[in-house]
Amino acid sequence: xxxxxxxxxxxxxxxxxxxxxxxxxxxxxxxxxxxxxxxxxxxxxxxxxxxxxxxxxxxxxxxxxxxxxxxxxxxxxxxxxxxxxxxxxxxxxxxxxxxxxxxxxxxxxxxxxxxxxxxxxxxxxxxxxxxxxxxxxxxxxxxxxxxxxxxxxxxxxxxxxxxxxxxxxxxxxxxxxxxxxxxxxxxxxxxxxxxxxxxxxxxxxxxxxxxxxxxxxxxxxxxxxxxxxxxxxxxxxxxxxxxxxxxxxxxxxxxxxxxxxxxxxxxxxxxxxxxxxxxxxxxxxxxxxxxxxxxxxxxxxxxxxxxxxxxxxxxxxxxxxxx
Amino acid sequence: xxxxxxxxxxxxxxxxxxxxxxxxxxxxxxxxxxxxxxxxxxxxxxxxxxxxxxxxxxxxxxxxxxxxxxxxxxxxxxxxxxxxxxxxxxxxxxxxxxxxxxxxxxxxxxxxxxxxxxxxxxxxxxxxxxxxxxxxxxxxxxxxxxxxxxxxxxxxxxxxxxxxxxxxxxxxxxxxxxxxxxxxxxxxxxxxxxxxxxxxxxxxxxxxxxxxxxxxxxxxxxxxxxxxxxxxxxxxxxxxxxxxxxxxxxxxxxxxxxxxxxxxxxxxxxxxxxxxxxxxxxxxxxxxxxxxxxxxxxxxxxxxxxxxxxxxxxxxxxxxxxxxxxxxxxxxxxxxxxxxxxxxxxxxx
Numbered sequence: 325x326x327x328x329x330x331x332x333x334x335x336x337x338x339x340x341x342x343x344x345x346x347x348x349x350x351x352x353x354x355x356x357x358x359x360x361x362x363x364x365x366x367x368x369x370x371x372x373x374x375x376x377x378x379x380x381x382x383x384x385x386x387x388x389x390x391x392x393x394x395x396x397x398x399x400x401x402x403x404x405x406x407x408x409x410x411x412x413x414x415x416x417x418x419x420x421x422x423x424x425x426x427x428x429x430x431x432x433x434x435x436x437x438x439x440x441x442x443x444x445x446x447x448x449x450x451x452x453x454x455x456x457x458x459x460x461x462x463x464x465x466x467x468x469x470x471x472x473x474x475x476x477x478x479x480x481x482x483x484x485x486x487x488x489x490x491x492x493x494x495x496x497x498x499x500x501x502x503x504x505x506x507x508x509x510x511x512x513x514x515x516x517x518x519x520x521x522x523x524x525x526x527x528x529x530x531x532x533x534x535x536x537x538x539x540x541x542x543x544x545x546x547x548x549x550x551x552x553x554x555x556x557x558x559x560x561x562x563x564x565x566x567x568x569x570x571x572x573x574x575x576x577x578x579x580x581x582x583x584x585x586x587x588x589x590x591x592x593x594x595x596x597x598x599x600x601x602x603x604x605x606x607x608x609x610x611x612x613x614x615x616x617x618x619x620x621x622x623x624x625x626x627x628x629x630x631x632x633x634x635x636x637x638x639x640x641x642x643x644x645x646x647x
Numbered sequence: 648x649x650x651x652x653x654x655x656x657x658x659x660x661x662x663x664x665x666x667x668x669x670x671x672x673x674x675x676x677x678x679x680x681x682x683x684x685x686x687x688x689x690x691x692x693x694x695x696x697x698x699x700x701x702x703x704x705x706x707x708x709x710x711x712x713x714x715x716x717x718x719x720x721x722x723x724x725x726x727x728x729x730x731x732x733x734x735x736x737x738x739x740x741x742x743x744x745x746x747x748x749x750x751x752x753x754x755x756x757x758x759x760x761x762x763x764x765x766x767x768x769x770x771x772x773x774x775x776x777x778x779x780x781x782x783x784x785x786x787x788x789x790x791x792x793x794x795x796x797x798x799x800x801x802x803x804x805x806x807x808x809x810x811x812x813x814x815x816x817x818x819x820x821x822x823x824x825x826x827x828x829x830x831x832x833x834x835x836x837x838x839x840x841x842x843x844x845x846x847x848x849x850x851x852x853x854x855x856x857x858x859x860x861x862x863x864x865x866x867x868x869x870x871x872x873x874x875x876x877x878x879x880x881x882x883x884x885x886x887x888x889x890x891x892x893x894x895x896x897x898x899x900x901x902x903x904x905x906x907x908x909x910x911x912x913x914x915x916x917x918x919x920x921x922x923x924x925x926x927x928x929x930x931x932x933x934x935x936x937x938x939x940x941x942x943x944x945x946x947x948x949x950x951x952x953x954x955x956x957x958x959x960x961x962x963x964x965x966x967x968x969x970x971x972x973x974x975x976x977x978x979x980x981x982x983x984x985x986x987x988x989x990x991x992x993x994x995x996x
Contacts, residue, residue, distance in 0.1 A: 386789065433970070437977040442733075442789065443921065446914060447969040454962030461959065570797055583790045616804035616905075623798025630786055630794070 328640040332580030333592040335632060339578075339625070340595050343602045351609045357485030363601045364487070368494035369394070369553045371597035373568055374575035375501040376545025378593045381576050382505070383538050384518045384585030385441035389430065389448030390546040391568035395561065396452040397423050397550025402464045402560035405471075412470045420547045426452070427543015431536035441539075449569070456562035463561040466554060475555050490552050497548065501590040504541075514538060518585025574622055575600060578629050582637070599625065675923055675939045682943060686950035693953065702826040706949060714945035715833045716741075716892040716909070721916040721937050722844055723888030728917075728925050729932040730881045731861040732781060732788035737889040737916060739799020740773045741909030744893030746806040749903035752814040759818040763894060770890020771883055773799070778882030782875040796913075803905035813902035823898030833895050840891070844884075845934050857881060858931060915944055918965070922972055 347354035373390050380387045397419045404415035430448050434441050477489040487495075505511040513534040516524040525531045549568075554560050579596030581588025603621045607613045687693045696705040720737050727734045744766040751762045773795060780791035825832050848854030859867040860874045868874050892912070897903045919940030925932045944965070951961050974980050 433974070437974060437979045439973050439977055443917070443969070443973060446917070447966045447973070449966075450914070450962045450969065451966035454959060454964075454966060457957075457959030458963065570793065573793065574797060577790070583787060614804070614809055616801040616809065619801030620798050620805070623794050623801065626794050626797060630790055631784065634784060634786060 328636045329587055330580075330589075331636055332582075332587075332629065332633060333589050333595075335629070336578060336580045336592050336595045336599070340599050340602065343599060343606065347602065347606050347609065354605075354609065357481050357483030359485075359605060361481060361485035361487060361491060363598055363605065364491035364494065365556075367597050367601040368490045369549045369556060369565075370568065370571055370575060370600065371594055372494055372497050372552060373546050373549045374572040374579075374593045374597050375497060375590055376542035376549075377569075377572045378501070378576050378579070378581055378588065378590050379505065379514055379538050380441070380542045381573070381581050381583060382518045382585055382588055383514050383535065384521065385434070385535075385538070386445065386573070387430075387539065387542045387546075388442065388445040388569050389452055390542065390549070390572055391565045392449045392452035392456065393423055393426070393543065393546040394550040394553055394565040394568060395563065396456040396459075397547045398554040398560035398564055399456045399459045399464075399562050401551060401554050402466050403459050405466055405468055406464060412466075412468050412474075416551050419551060420544065423547020423550065424540050424544040427546075428536055428540035430543070431539030434539065435532040435535035445539075453562070460560070460562060463559055465559045467558070471555060471558065475558060490556050493548075493552060497545070498590065498594055501545075505590045510534065510537060515586055518587075520586070571600065571622075574626050578622075578625050580629070582633055583630070584637075675936050675943065678922075679939055679943050679946065682946050682950060686946065686954065690950070690953045693950075698829070701829060703829045706953060708831070710942065710945045710949050711834045712831045713949070714941050715831070715837045716896050717912060717915050717919065717945065718837050718938050718941040719840060719888050719892045719895070720909075720912055721919040721941050722841060722934065723885030724913070724916040725920045725923070725925055725932045725934055725937040726844070726848070726857065727788070727881045727885045728920050729857050729861045730878050731864075732878065732881065733792065733917065734777060734882065734885045734889075735789065735792040735913055736773060736777060736795035736799055737885065737892075737913045738909040738911065739796050739803065740770050740886055740889035741893035741896060741912060742800050742803035742903075742905050743773060743806065744770050744890035745897035745903040745908045746803040746812070746905055748819070748894050748897045749812040749814050750806055752816050752819065753812055759816055762816075762819075766894050767887060767890045770886040770888075770893065772886070773889070774883040774886020775879075777886065778879035781882060782878040800905060803903075803908075807903055807905050809905075811902055811904050815901065816898075819894075819898040820901065822895060823901070833899075836891070836895070840888070841934065841938055848934060853877075862931075915941070918969055919944055921969070 344354075347359070353359065373394065377387055377390060400422060401412075401415050401419045404410040404418060405412055410418070426448070430444055433439055434444050474489050477492075478486050479492070480486040505514070513524070513529045516527065516529050517531055517534060521531055549565075553565060557564075575596035576588070576593050577583060577596070578599055579588070579592030579594070581592060600618075600622055603625075604618050607615070607617055607621075683694070690706075693706050696703055696707060698704075720741070724734055724737065747769045748762055748766045751757050751765055752759075755762075757765070777788075777792050777795060780786045780794070781788050784791075822832055822836070827835055848857070856867070856872050857877055859870075860872060860877050864874050889909075893909060896908055920932065920937050922940035922943055923933045923936035925937070947964060947968070948961055951964065952958060
């Protein structure tokens, strides 16, 4: 049942339960369902980005452009709704399409020009942030009855908690991500490329086409994050989501995905995002700790999981090799 | 007659050969000159220099002044890239060293040289941390330095207790803003650091060893190069450079801002090294050209600001240039171009 492949995700699960259990033990308020559903809502944008990032990292790549993409899509959406008078649904469709297209273009450059994902998506990061500035320099409110109606949707649960539209959208995208990774040919190809792209190519995996699809998917998920973020804050700001790419990568790694690619689970990423949320909530509940402790704690967890992965990989190699 | 033509051709060919030999060096230098030329045409007085009280003033000096922190960081980054690594944590290290400088100046009676030593020491510690993760634990550089990139700003905030600490020190102020022999002092510091690094990398075997480790770790181990120690020292150097840059940036604004000091500087530094023709796959770096790369980036930024274009064009232009440079550098593009070229040749023949 527990082998070296799913050991990291078990570690993630244990860390999550320990942190959450500590909160429930220490603070009465933590035991309410409200805390859990708030975690779902408040970390929805991080988790959705991180799901797209999971596919990229599973294939052995990295996408640094997601934070800028979120800001760009938000500003684009606001522009389409408030300045051009488009219906929010149409604006969302256009924005998501643009995001996916930009992701695909980065994928094409990476796959067909043999360039490192790191530097190409770095250029994308500059480009999207710059495009967001070009559309608008200020924070704009999005006041449309449809957007307000979406952010007002609320399904009450036992206790004081309830699911918001954003939380439900995140959970839906999570399920789609899991199915895509485990139950489709595309998902299998992603794992194969991350495991060993050379062997994958020899086995007939369309490496280049799949790479383009992976970055298009990451663009799609971060564009959807942009939409979710805009609904969550009812506004758009070109400086929004600075540094989210780092949080997303951290969520993926803490979620047990190997940064060298090939091993990991989309559900682990969900847990990784939730762990960051729990840490933040615990620090808020404590009240005496400052916000920088979140960064230190996330950095510490990152180190722990990277060393754990390293240890497991070394151990597995020693076990399988005859010497 | 035939001999004469041959000597003629060799004579004509030789400058072309020379060009060919230094082709790599030419692209960044020509780009820099072109950008300067275009800006000079668009903005009259861009190249104008004035001497006031023995200090040089003008846009060109401003470019040098503002480019200094990036240049120092890029120097360390180039060395790390040479070992097939990358250091994402330099921005965070800048914040840490700035925080150390400010807090020690305000809260202790340490003399300035000791404050500076402590700040540089904090950078070396960060470099040691990155170096150990990369060389001893064999963690990929992007991942290893990501940890400090995430946690480093938290550490800096812890040092300044979440405040923007402002300080006053005549010596530090001089490092940040004053002039020596007509040029800003910080430019002299950067120049000295660049020259020392070039001498060490090019006149001793160290540079050769570093690049050979970047090109092929296993082969360099087999010929007896202590790869681990070299990689470790590259990250130490990068940490040192980032700390130096952090001191200058803190001295410039006479304060330490843990959240914003050196934000995105790592990207400019990587960009400068790549513009200079460094391969992210390791094995070759060009230190002097990296400085040219920094000047290109800084000239672009200043040019966009002085030309009256909105500042927000800066990022789009930067992105377009990175993409263009990357595509030109890509072997695939060269392959495509040479195929096209060959087709045309066949056609004309």
